[in-house]
Amino acid sequence: MRISSKGDYGLRALFDLAQHYGKGPVQSEDIARRQGIPINYLNQLLITMRRAGLIESLRGPQGGHMLARSPETITLRDVLIALEGPLLPGDGTREDLVPGVPEDHDLIDEVWSELRAQLEAMLSRTTLDDLCQRKRQRAGSVMYYI
Amino acid sequence: MRISSKGDYGLRALFDLAQHYGKGPVQSEDIARRQGIPINYLNQLLITMRRAGLIESLRGPQGGHMLARSPETITLRDVLIALEGPLLPGDGTREDLVPGVPEDHDLIDEVWSELRAQLEAMLSRTTLDDLCQRKRQRAGSVMYYI
DNA sequence: GTATTCTTGAGCAATTTGCTCTACTATGGC
DNA sequence: GCCATAGTAGAGCAAATTGCTCAAGAATAC
Numbered sequence: 001m002r003i004s005s006k007g008d009y010g011l012r013a014l015f016d017l018a019q020h021y022g023k024g025p026v027q028s029e030d031i032a033r034r035q036g037i038p039i040n041y042l043n044q045l046l047i048t049m050r051r052a053g054l055i056e057s058l059r060g061p062q063g064g065h066m067l068a069r070s071p072e073t074i075t076l077r078d079v080l081i082a083l084e085g086p087l088l089p090g091d092g093t094r095e096d097l098v099p100g101v102p103e104d105h106d107l108i109d110e111v112w113s114e115l116r117a118q119l120e121a122m123l124s125r126t127t128l129d130d131l132c133q134r135k136r137q138r139a140g141s142v143m144y145y146i
Numbered sequence: 147m148r149i150s151s152k153g154d155y156g157l158r159a160l161f162d163l164a165q166h167y168g169k170g171p172v173q174s175e176d177i178a179r180r181q182g183i184p185i186n187y188l189n190q191l192l193i194t195m196r197r198a199g200l201i202e203s204l205r206g207p208q209g210g211h212m213l214a215r216s217p218e219t220i221t222l223r224d225v226l227i228a229l230e231g232p233l234l235p236g237d238g239t240r241e242d243l244v245p246g247v248p249e250d251h252d253l254i255d256e257v258w259s260e261l262r263a264q265l266e267a268m269l270s271r272t273t274l275d276d277l278c279q280r281k282r283q284r285a286g287s288v289m290y291y292i
Numbered sequence: 293g294t295a296t297t298c299t300t301g302a303g304c305a306a307t308t309t310g311c312t313c314t315a316c317t318a319t320g321g322c
Numbered sequence: 323g324c325c326a327t328a329g330t331a332g333a334g335c336a337a338a339t340t341g342c343t344c345a346a347g348a349a350t351a352c
Contacts (some may be wrong), residue, residue, distance in 0.1 A: 003234050003258070004309065012254055023209070027328070034247050041311055046328065061327045062321025088149050101180050107281055108158055111272065112149070115222070122264055126257065137252055150340065173297070187342055193299065207296045239350030 003084060009037045009047050010083040011076070017055065018071040018128035019135075025057075025064025045083065053084035071132060077123035088116040152229040153181045156191050162224055163201065164217040164274040165281075170205075171210030188275060198228035211274065225270035234262040 013036040017142040020026045028046055044067055051053050056068045067074065080087065158181040166172045178185040194209055195201050202214045209259055215219065226233065 002230065002232060006309080008254065008258070012250065015250060015254065023147070025328095027171065029328090035250065036247075038311065043329075043333095044311090050329095057329060058325085059317075059329045063318085063328045065329085074304075076257070084148065086148060101182075103281060103284070103303085104158060104161060104181065107277060107284075110152065110273065111157070111277065112154070113224070114267070116321070118268055119265065122261070122268070126261075131253060135249060138249070138253070151342095171297095175297090186344075189298075190342090196298095202351080203298060204352095205296085205298045205348075208351070209297045209349085233349065235319085270348085 003080065006045060006083040007080050009035070009042065011079050011144070012018035013037065013045065014054065014074065014079055014128055015131050016051070016075075017065060017067050017069060020130050021067055021071050025062070025066050027064040032066070049079075052078075054078060054082055067128070070129070072127050074128045075124045076126045077120050080123060087119055088112050096123055096138060149226065149230060151173060151227050152191060155181070156195060157190065157222070157225050158193070159188060160173065160200065160213070160274055161277050163211060163213050163271065164220075165211055167217050169214050171208070172285040173210040177211070195225075195228055198224075200228055203254050213274070216275070218273050218275035221264050221270045222272045222275045226269060233265055234258050244292065 013031050016031045016035055017026055026044055028062045029039060031037065035047075040106070046055065046057070050057050050065075050068075052070055054074060055065050057065045159177050160188060162177045162181055163172055174189055177183065181190075192201065192203065196203050196211075196214075199214055200220060203209070203211045205283050221246045
């Protein structure tokens with residue numbers, strides 16, 4: 001039930017891309033520098049996210065990465081599932097375990113399943129665009145102090 | 147963001163204990179047999195849960211394990227935190243990572259933090275007693291078919 | 293005191309994490 | 323066509339975690 005650095009790094013990278021949405025490709029080196037992610041590791045995560053259909057990449061000079069869809073259609077759920085895999089038991093993760101008393105086993109399985117549905121719903125409520133708006137709001141409120 | 151077999155096994159074991167609540171100690175071997183958990187592994191998990199204050203154990207003949215509190219005061223959150231550790235970044239898990247741009251880093255940290263609060267609230271809504279009631283209801287509804 | 297039951301800790305193979313490095317491929321510009 | 327720039331692919335690797343087993347010890351009821 002923990003999120004590894006993949007999810008953390010991946011969200012940071014996508015957030016970076018979201019802030020450059022519509023302004024052409026962003027190079028992985030720039031993302032790595034801005035977000036403090038080891039470049040070689042980031043490249044791996046970017047490939048994973050491209051395969052998950054979250055970003056598109058262009059090679060060659062002036063190449064780079066960009067969101068495959070607009071920031072308001074990419075949710076935390078998309079990011080975490082792409083990078084961390086299935087979220088909870090009940091999606092194939094625990095089918096290997098010995099069942100035990102069937103009534104109890106089925107009941108626990110249902111608990112995980114319902115929990116997963118709730119969790120995914122929760123994660124689906126936050127989009128990359130929400131994060132961008134929050135950052136803009138915050139920058140705005142800081143202005144009052146000047 | 148996944149739950150390992152620890153959480154799954156642990157919940158099954160506690161659910162077993164909840165069904166025997168108030169009827170004296172239950173031996174780990176019985177739990178293992180009923181719930182399909184490898185005995186040696188279960189013993190480890192039971193120790194972890196005892197240290198977390200979820201169960202109490204008695205040694206010697208007729209010894210065994212029992213819930214330390216009543217089933218309606220033990221939630222899924224308690225079980226998962228005891229066995230799987232901290233649930234999401236924002237509780238010390240990700241402090242090792244290089245920050246990057248401070249505004250972005252802080253914002254992402256907040257996202258994890260809020261998410262964790264929501265998740266824990268979600269997990270706190272289900273108690274061991276809820277599971278027992280569900281099982282009883284189900285057994286009751288099965289009766290109608292007979 | 294002896295059988296029973298939990299406790300502690302070592303050990304271990306397999307998998308995952310968090311990287312690095314090298315080689316390769318695609319593309320734009322000269 | 324050549325070359326610099328970027329992404330792509332995959333091997334490799336140390337450290338941590340998972341999912342167990344096993345042996346020795348300690349407490350307790352009878």
